[in-house]
Amino acid sequence: MSEAPAVPQAASADGIGLLLQAPRPRAGWRLLPARVGAMCAVELQKLRHDRTELYTRAVQPALWLLIFGQTFTRIKAIPTEGIPYIDYLAPGIIAQSAMFIAIFYGIQIIWERDAGILNKLLVTPTPRSALITGKAFAAGVKSLVQAVVVVLIAAVLGVALTWNPLKLLGVAAVVVLGSVFFSCLSMTIAGIVLSRDRLMGFGQAITMPLFFGSNALYPLSVMPGWLQAVSKGNPLSYQVDALRGLLLGTPAHLALDFAVLLVAAALGIAAASSLLGRLAR
Numbered sequence: 001m002s003e004a005p006a007v008p009q010a011a012s013a014d015g016i017g018l019l020l021q022a023p024r025p026r027a028g029w030r031l032l033p034a035r036v037g038a039m040c041a042v043e044l045q046k047l048r049h050d051r052t053e054l055y056t057r058a059v060q061p062a063l064w065l066l067i068f069g070q071t072f073t074r075i076k077a078i079p080t081e082g083i084p085y086i087d088y089l090a091p092g093i094i095a096q097s098a099m100f101i102a103i104f105y106g107i108q109i110i111w112e113r114d115a116g117i118l119n120k121l122l123v124t125p126t127p128r129s130a131l132i133t134g135k136a137f138a139a140g141v142k143s144l145v146q147a148v149v150v151v152l153i154a155a156v157l158g159v160a161l162t163w164n165p166l167k168l169l170g171v172a173a174v175v176v177l178g179s180v181f182f183s184c185l186s187m188t189i190a191g192i193v194l195s196r197d198r199l200m201g202f203g204q205a206i207t208m209p210l211f212f213g214s215n216a217l218y219p220l221s222v223m224p225g226w227l228q229a230v231s232k233g234n235p236l237s238y239q240v241d242a243l244r245g246l247l248l249g250t251p252a253h254l255a256l257d258f259a260v261l262l263v264a265a266a267l268g269i270a271a272a273s274s275l276l277g278r279l280a281r
């Protein structure tokens with residue numbers, strides 16, 4: 001008489017059940033780092049294959065430092081707390097370059113909408129906040145590359161910048177946080193105006209007020225009272241203040257600067273994410 005077949009062990013049954021059971025989808029917060037990394041990798045690939053944008057965008061900050069910076073250093077028309085004006089200007093130009101890259105980032109998301117890419121992204125399990133955050137940090141990567149170019153130009157011109165690794169890491173964080181806010185501001189405007197032409201108009205209309213309404217070119221003390229109030233509500237001012245403190249060692253409110261930039265970036269991500277669905281309609 002043959003023996004009865006052996007009963008499968010519980011562990012084996014569990015293993016078969018795991019094979020037959022569909023894997024649980026990852027939670028949204030687990031997808032966020034992967035999405036951010038993917039977007040940043042895409043931007044780095046673009047820069048590796050086409051450096052034209054990097055070269056052309058380096059022209060404007062170079063002109064600011066070469067012409068505006070060296071001229072005002074000679075005439076000593078702006079009080080800069082005892083440091084050469086070109087040194088005082090360099091952190092402001094780094095912030096300006098990063099803002100100019102990020103502020104038109106909404107054009108890319110409108111192009112993706114027109115090409116049908118955005119709708120395909122929105123039907124995936126990836127949270128909208130993850131998509132916006134990934135794009136915002138991709139803008140931060142591009143701005144960081146631009147900041148490195150400006151720092152090298154400033155070093156060639158003799159600007160006394162720090163080379164402390166920890167402070168340079170802080171500079172990188174400041175540049176990325178500022179770019180996250182301004183790119184999210186651009187994507188928020190894109191979700192409102194829904195058109196590339198309108199976005200270009202709004203972008204051009206706000207970049208100069210943001211730049212000249214900050215402490216990038218001159219200290220708060222020389223501004224009229226109403227402009228000082230505007231500058232204190234401008235995230236670019238806090239970005240420039242942090243960059244000056246880290247790169248030049250001037251007195252700065254680093255804790256306040258980082259706090260404002262973090263809050264501004266978080267609010268920007270929330271605003272852009274809430275309007276992403278409207279953009280895709």
